[in-house]
Amino acid sequence: DTAVSxxxxxxxxxxxxxxxxxxxxxxxxxTMYWYKQDSKKFLxxxxxxxxxxxIINETVPNRFSxxxxxxxxxxxxxxxLELGDSAVYFCASSQEGGRGSPLHFxxxxxxxxx
Amino acid sequence: xxxxxxxxxxxxxxxxENATMNCSYKTxxxxxxxxxxxxxxxxxxxxxxxxxxxxxxxxxxxxxxxxSKKSSSLLITASRAADTASYFCATDAIGGFKxxxxxxxxxxxKA
Numbered sequence: 001d002t003a004v005s006x007x008x009x010x011x012x013x014x015x016x017x018x019x020x021x022x023x024x025x026x027x028x029x030x031t032m033y034w035y036k037q038d039s040k041k042f043l044x045x046x047x048x049x050x051x052x053x054x055i056i057n058e059t060v061p062n063r064f065s066x067x068x069x070x071x072x073x074x075x076x077x078x079x080x081l082e083l084g085d086s087a088v089y090f091c092a093s094s095q096e097g098g099r100g101s102p103l104h105f106x107x108x109x110x111x112x113x114x
Numbered sequence: 115x116x117x118x119x120x121x122x123x124x125x126x127x128x129x130x131e132n133a134t135m136n137c138s139y140k141t142x143x144x145x146x147x148x149x150x151x152x153x154x155x156x157x158x159x160x161x162x163x164x165x166x167x168x169x170x171x172x173x174x175x176x177x178x179x180x181x182s183k184k185s186s187s188l189l190i191t192a193s194r195a196a197d198t199a200s201y202f203c204a205t206d207a208i209g210g211f212k213x214x215x216x217x218x219x220x221x222x223x224k225a
Contacts, residue, residue, distance in 0.1 A: 004156070031211060041200055043157075043215040055211040090156055097210030100145050100164070105156030 003027050006091045006106035020077045021109045023091030032074040033092040049074055086113045120216040128224050133190045135219040137203030148188050151200045195225040
């Protein structure tokens with residue numbers, strides 16, 4: 001049973017399009033995250049949510065809009081895609097806002113913008 | 115900027131050898147964690163060491179923490195080809211909800 005699952009695994013699209021990535025966790029965690037990993041493997045936090053409430057927005061362009069319909073789901077919608085948005089996007093979850101509690105990651109969504 | 119910086123960026127060793135990776139960080143921490151990432155997969159938590167601990171073991175992993183130098187090391191003993199992966203250190207922001215990752219060390223273990 002997958003603990004953190006995200007779909008799709010691959011996403012290829014053209015500049016200017018709008019796309020969404022879905023994430024679900026079955027661990028009963030309160031906190032969910034979106035991270036972006038670039039081609040050099042740098043992993044940067046984008047958003048964190050706790051019990052459906054936005055806690056951290058790490059100066060992400062407002063073309064990126066996360067939505068958490070319940071604490072088990074955190075989706076990411078991206079408007080007007082740009083070449084620089086190409087990356088691997090990871091969803092993760094944890095208990096207690098990650099304070100001393102490990103993050104559990106999905107297997108990523110590789111987004112390619114052409 | 116990245117909270118953690120790792121050294122070396124890449125490491126290639128023979129199976130059976132030990133691998134040591136280092137991590138430095140900039141601000142005060144409550145704990146430090148190490149994660150592994152296999153190619154094409156998400157990160158997997160390996161071990162957590164709290165700020166009041168100096169050393170921790172888990173199987174073939176040994177982690178040390180020196181808060182005076184703001185550094186940590188991960189030692190993998192008797193490495194195996196299956197240990198080939200990227201390894202990241204991570205620290206939690208004091209207020210939580212934000213785990214910051216280092217740049218990672220890419221480890222290649224040759225069979």
